[in-house]
Amino acid sequence: MRHQHRARAVRGFARTMPAVITLPTLLALVLAAPAAAGAQQNAAAQPAAEQAAAQSGAAENGDEPLTFLDSVTVTATLAPAPVMETPGTVTVIDSQTIQERMITDFADLVKYEPGVYVENSVTRLGLNGFNIRGIGGNRVMTQVDGFQMSEQFDFGPFNVHQFGIDVDALQSVEIVRSANSALYGSDALGGVVSLFTKDPEDWLRGNRFHVGAKTVWDGRANDAIGKVAVAGGGDRIQASLFVSGNRGSEIRNQGTIETTDDSRTAPNPQNVRGSQVLAKLVFTPTPGNMWRAAAEMYDT
Template sequence: MFYKTALLGAVAFGASLSALAQTDTAEETKLDTITVNGSRLDQTLTEIGSSVSLITNEDLDELGVDFALDAVATAPGVTVNQNGAFGGNASVRIRGASSDQTLVLIDGVPVNDPTGTGGGYNFAYLDTDNIERIEVLKGPQSTLWGSDAIGGVVSITTKQPSEGLTGSVFGEYGSFNTLRGGAAISNASETGDFRIAATGLTTDGISKADEDNGNTEDDAYESQTVSAKGGLNLPNSVRLETSILWSDTESEYDSYSGSAQGNVADGDEVSNSETLTGYVTLKAPLFDGLLDNLVQIGYSDIERENVSNGAQSYLTEGDRVLYRYQGTLNINDANKLAFGAEREETSANDQDSAIDSLFALYEYKPVETLTLTGGVRIDDHDGFGSETTGRAAAAWNATDQLIVRASWAQGFKAPSIFQSTYICTFCGLTAPNPNLKPETSEAFDIGVEWRSADQRLMLGATVFDQETDNLIDFSFTAGYDNIAFVESQGIELVGAYSLTEWLNVSANYTYIDAEDGDGNELSRLPENSANVTLSLDPEGPFAGSVIVRHNGEEANTNGTDLDSWTRLDLTGRYDINEKVELYGRIENLFDEDYQQILGYGTPGTSGSLGIRLRF
């Protein structure tokens, strides 16, 4: 029944997009040159068989958003939830998988929080100004990236240094007394390159607990981010690279209240978070480029503190250290082999764990139009033993206009340090659950993508199915235990059309049917979601976009339903000259009153104006 519904939906959506869709013609003709970093084989968009959504720096400019969370939310198959705007805890779910099952990489380094209950990543603080692009790889990616990639991967690439000495400064002011600004300087030459950037944001914010429920106290937010990246070009095409990203945030939030909607109401609570991420990488080709070698040490650290009524109520600190080697053997035009080893050491609150991994990926192109990819990975966890995961994918360029993709993959996620060491004393337990096992998943997807001969129209559809076993959740009999099974299936539809050389429209729609083993609908997950973007870029100094985002009805954790909502945003940019740009954004133009999570408010009509100087 599901596949019949999905097929009918694809036909209906495709028919409607013949009048409503978008593409950037110049960009789409370069599909065979756009490399997907998350593939680990440097595959292009015409070669990768996995389903991936790419959000470029140009897309970020068009969206005009301050936080990566709002950009990722526009990708098909992605669901975001945030406990109130401006610093509220924010999660990203891919195709119905838990947010703790989304692995986040920044320049290839895992940054998931090792101190969190499930080891997920909080998207609340990540500013977009330092981001070059975001890749959303959907479905299990454990063969590529190991534990935590059981539901998908969000791979973030930071901005690269520009050729010659360049720089920029920007500042903006908006609703809720919001100030945001930053500066960057970079240089690149034959010898090497560097880029240094800093951004900051401060706002009075709005009440985290919904103002409609009588919560009138605004919850402020402020953050600072500093980044540095550099590279040195050595003899024989050897390159040494390093990067560091530091951020510090302070976010006010509201208190638990058992009698209030969503159990949240005004209160004097503050969350402080400091994060540090960095890496050192050596790239060394051998045998005239036949074998590319990468050696990398990566590091991420997080410290979180909660303050309640002026007194510290919670403090936690953890870090990850990654040791990675990858060799890529370019055998010939038809065969490529990537292989490597990794060790990841994780600590949280004086508890440690480690995983040793070996992986191999093979790409075979029997003909120019067909790319087959297979891989296997063995992860050996010091507390939970070995897990082997495999994957297979195919991309067939059936014609110059039609691409067919298919993939099958397995995933696994080792229990977090918190889950594996937690002792539920009020449950009468005296030790952690000794029978806890890793979560595992298996999934497949099949998709088609068609482009018109003139490259103006693009239509695509992907059907997916994923099962997750041994899902970990809290249990009063064991603390944390493998007590759940989840099946998620659905369809993603995308379309794009260039109405004129300067007027484009794009759209995507996602249907997700996700249930646990008892047939219960998963909470905080809409069955239906969609995004539409109308882009205007006529000749001249002005460019702008109209962005519509729809989130369907979804179940709350208390058994009630959260209403669907639709929001419309406007963005605009005006180039005074080559060095000076004015830009602005209006969010929630029609003042939609909605919640992402029960009890938590969202901003009404609001906006900002800014100026950017380049030199």
């Protein structure tokens, strides 16, 4: 009798369902639910299993277990914190990314960053400053090693920009896309861009001495750039010296008319030159206690 009542109840329930769902379909869905739940659990556990397998394999080979680290920012909160735990939108670009993308200037540095670009001077004096989400000029604070750079100055055809530092001398760049007036004042209404230069250890990488050189040629403006880096030291005292310079001329075009009126099509004669010197001394008397001294000179 109980089996008959159950069969009648199932038939009654099946009659109340829409016509497109039949009793066999309903039974198939009920039986497939536990299997689907098990598949989801296996899929969720797969990354953890792969990470555990990688760590166990490293242990069998005698290596240390792999450690996955998140990018850390200091600019967004004035204290070291993981990027994923900071409010607002923060981007950290390290020196390895700069080398892999073959970045030569700050326009290339933020080329793939949404909402961020570098303003170009219409007076042909180079790049002006960062623009974050439509706000630029002196409303975007630019820092080098924690010190605010001089404000941008425009007067007629004359322009003083903020890009005297060479990108190859940078250890990392932090871009904060939200207003930080509470932390940095009204100069950070559009955001903050913090540039951190390389320490001697970034050049040495565990060695006692390092010498490196790099040359760049830009055929558009006949711009030749040369860079030299020298670093050395031991466990307690390290020093580094980075020198770069560039020489160039006006951007070329196909114009050949060199008149002095509005019919001129040839480029106006203009020479571009610049140089940078960055010297650093790091003293580590005890573990966890570090003293830094830096001297920087820009001529653009």
